[in-house]
Amino acid sequence: MKKRKQRYPSNLSDGAWRYLKPHLPVSAMGRPRVISLRQVIKAILYILKTGCQWRQLPREFPAWTAVYYYFSSWSATGTWKRLHHLLHARLREQCGRHKHPTAGCLDSQSIKCTAVPGARGFDAGKMVNGRKRHILVDTLGLLLVAVVTVASVQDRDGARLLFRQLPGSCKKLKKIWVDGGYSGRLVAWVAERFKFCLAVVLRPKETRKFVLLPRRWVVERTFGWLNHSRRLSKSYERLTLTDETWIYIAMTRIMLNRLA
Numbered sequence: 522m523k524k525r526k527q528r529y530p531s532n533l534s535d536g537a538w539r540y541l542k543p544h545l546p547v548s549a550m551g552r553p554r555v556i557s558l559r560q561v562i563k564a565i566l567y568i569l570k571t572g573c574q575w576r577q578l579p580r581e582f583p584a585w586t587a588v589y590y591y592f593s594s595w596s597a598t599g600t601w602k603r604l605h606h607l608l609h610a611r612l613r614e615q616c617g618r619h620k621h622p623t624a625g626c627l628d629s630q631s632i633k634c635t636a637v638p639g640a641r642g643f644d645a646g647k648m649v650n651g652r653k654r655h656i657l658v659d660t661l662g663l664l665l666v667a668v669v670t671v672a673s674v675q676d677r678d679g680a681r682l683l684f685r686q687l688p689g690s691c692k693k694l695k696k697i698w699v700d701g702g703y704s705g706r707l708v709a710w711v712a713e714r715f716k717f718c719l720a721v722v723l724r725p726k727e728t729r730k731f732v733l734l735p736r737r738w739v740v741e742r743t744f745g746w747l748n749h750s751r752r753l754s755k756s757y758e759r760l761t762l763t764d765e766t767w768i769y770i771a772m773t774r775i776m777l778n779r780l781a
Contacts, residue, residue, distance in 0.1 A: 522688065533562060537778060538720075539781075542559075561588050564585075575589050590714055595721055596763065601766050601770055604773055605773045607778075608776045609663055612780055621691070622699070625694060625698070627656070627680060627697050629654060630654070630673075633651040633755050634650065634756045635755055637756075637759055639758065644675075651755070651756055652671055652672055656744075657741065660736075662739050663743075664743065664769070666686055666688060676703055681707070694716070695717050696718055697715060697718070700723075701724070744776060747772075750774075
């Protein structure tokens, strides 16, 4: 009796694979590639969604060492970021927007670290010992750039690091909405060095209840999307670069599902 292949919710659909396949790196000269890149990406998405360890990959996927090789090598060469930026431009055009956004929203999120050794710090405001994600999104909530630091880094300092890594897709930015944690000298620093400005959205002082702040909810929703992936529930990585890679992969998966 023929064994039926196991299907997982994290699997790539045929439509998503058609969007992704043309942009994957071509194999270098030498021995022909034997492993299926589609199966490799399926395995990486399985780890992203379930949060399992590399060595716990089900046998339906290629060997975990081969999957990890592609994950780490593409992370070092910036391939994951390049794939993300290409799909981001295509999805914006499909939504009737220009591929280069003119407005965005910036915020940070502190997350706990596991017992895995690596850089970490203590966020006294959130009472979290771990790392901090700084992300900039467009008005659709799609990621533009992400930077991960130790949690002890202030939001203003993390924003400076993020602005120094803006990709080419941010060249038409004119306004970025931020909360009160980014006010002060950072606003003047941005005005001197960039073509966009920071618009600080403050919480009303007359109430302590929940208030839906204009424009600010967009980036909070993006953090909610990231939390759907168990690999991003905490920081399981030794390097902050690996944390950033998982964020780009998670957003790539979201955009592929929408494009397909």
